[in-house]
Amino acid sequence: MVLVCGYYGFGNWGDEASLEAVVRAFGSDRCTVATADPLRSRHPHSVARYPSVQFGQALEKATSLVLGGGSLLQDATSLRSLVYYVSLIRAGQRKTKRVGLVLQGLGPFRRRISRAMVRWALRDVGHLSVRDEASLALLKSIGVRQEAILGSDATFALEMPSEQKTNIAILSPRPWPATDPASAFTKLAVKMKADGLEPCLIAMQANEDLPLCRQIAQESGCAVLGPFETLQELLRAFAQASAVVAMRLHAGIFAAKAGTAPLLIAYDPKVSALQSMLGLEGRLSMNGFAPDSLIDAWQAHWAQQTRLNERLIVSAASAEQRALAALEKAKSFVGI
The missing domain is CATH 3.40.50.2000 (Glycogen Phosphorylase B;)
Known part of the structure; x- marks a missing residue:
């Protein structure tokens, strides 16, 4: 089972679409989703994202922890947000899980401590892909040595419905x-x-x-x-x-x-x-x-x-x- 984490359940359609792309790729029956609102994220296997018994049990059962899509590692929103996602990465690593970051947008990092935290958190990550060249360049500039795959935003993998254009x-x-x-x-x-x-x-x-x-x-x-x-x-x-x-x-x-x-x-x-x-x-x-x-x-x-x-x-x-x-x-x- 893969525990998928991100900015899910907050009513942001971009993040919910990123979740949809990741879950479709992995298979919904193989994923547990950590979300702020399990009803809003509409996934059959969901747990509350904040520290809880449910989340801890999901992490114990998971073989892998994935941060899927979005701009999770940045401090423009707040330093607290960055600390939260870094703590997730380290929690997975302490549990000896396979930890991966999938099609992430990185930055901005406005604080020196933010750059140090990200460099520390990513040193033992087993898989890392980014969604744009700017994120790739930023990783190198802050001293992250982990090899990163250049992809694009996860939502580019979704199929669009066929509709007639209107005005x-x-x-x-x-x-x-x-x-x-x-x-x-x-x-x-x-x-x-x-x-x-x-x-x-x-x-x-x-x-x-x-x-x-x-x-x-x-x-x-x-x-x-x-x-x-x-x-x-x-x-x-x-x-x-x-x-x-x-x-x-x-x-x-x-x-x-x-x-x-x-x-x-x-x-x-x-x-x-x-x-x-x-x-x-x-x-x-x-x-x-x-x-x-x-x-x-x-x-x-x-x-x-x-x-x-x-x-x-x-x-x-x-x-x-x-x-x-x-x-x-x-x-x-x-x-x-």
Whole structure:
């Protein structure tokens, strides 16, 4: 049995999709999932992720411990979060389990102690794959000697539903300090309507994004899609969209999987890494982010949407193959 750990059960669709990709690769009957909310993660074999009798028993029974997908080793969220995941790795190692990190995004590490903790935790890890070149370079820069496999995000391994494209344009904002995404996305939605599109908002992490999405919807007159009961429902929405503007990483990945080149707003290095991986143009960062800059970027992007979609075919297919290959190697490591 493989004990799979990550940022699961918190209502983040990107992390739940990463879990789905890992569990599908390993086989659900071979996995126990540590999650904050077993009902939300919808896995038949789930245990509470926080220190508990259940979790301890699951670790004892497991032959392998896997941290699957996401950006788990970073201290931008908090140092406490990093300590938690490092402690999981070390707990598995103390129990002499096979410990692997699968298709991880690494960093940022803003503290010296964070870099030291990660270097220490990864020294005896049996399997390590990362989702982008930036994570690979960061590992080397902090002195991690463990060999790492370059893959892509785990969600690239998922199959997208086949849907007819519509005039829907998906907007995926998130709150960000010292910026005004509400004003920027509201003006963008109004512009999209004038261009003949139907802008719709999706909250990729409801507890953080939904109030912002509702504010934008109220001010612009567009709709908030959802709530989605299943991952497939969410993926169908992305499959139907002709345009996607996203701050959230996995909104961009789902768009790419559906053949729609997204306009990404790089609030975090992981979004910049995705832009580079997919060869996307028109990079927009949070530095100097303003309504006019988003409108200008959107107009330039939309004017070449068809060409960008064609270019995306090769890079998205390559990302999918790297994710599938890395998951196959992870399966071999855990003995499946």
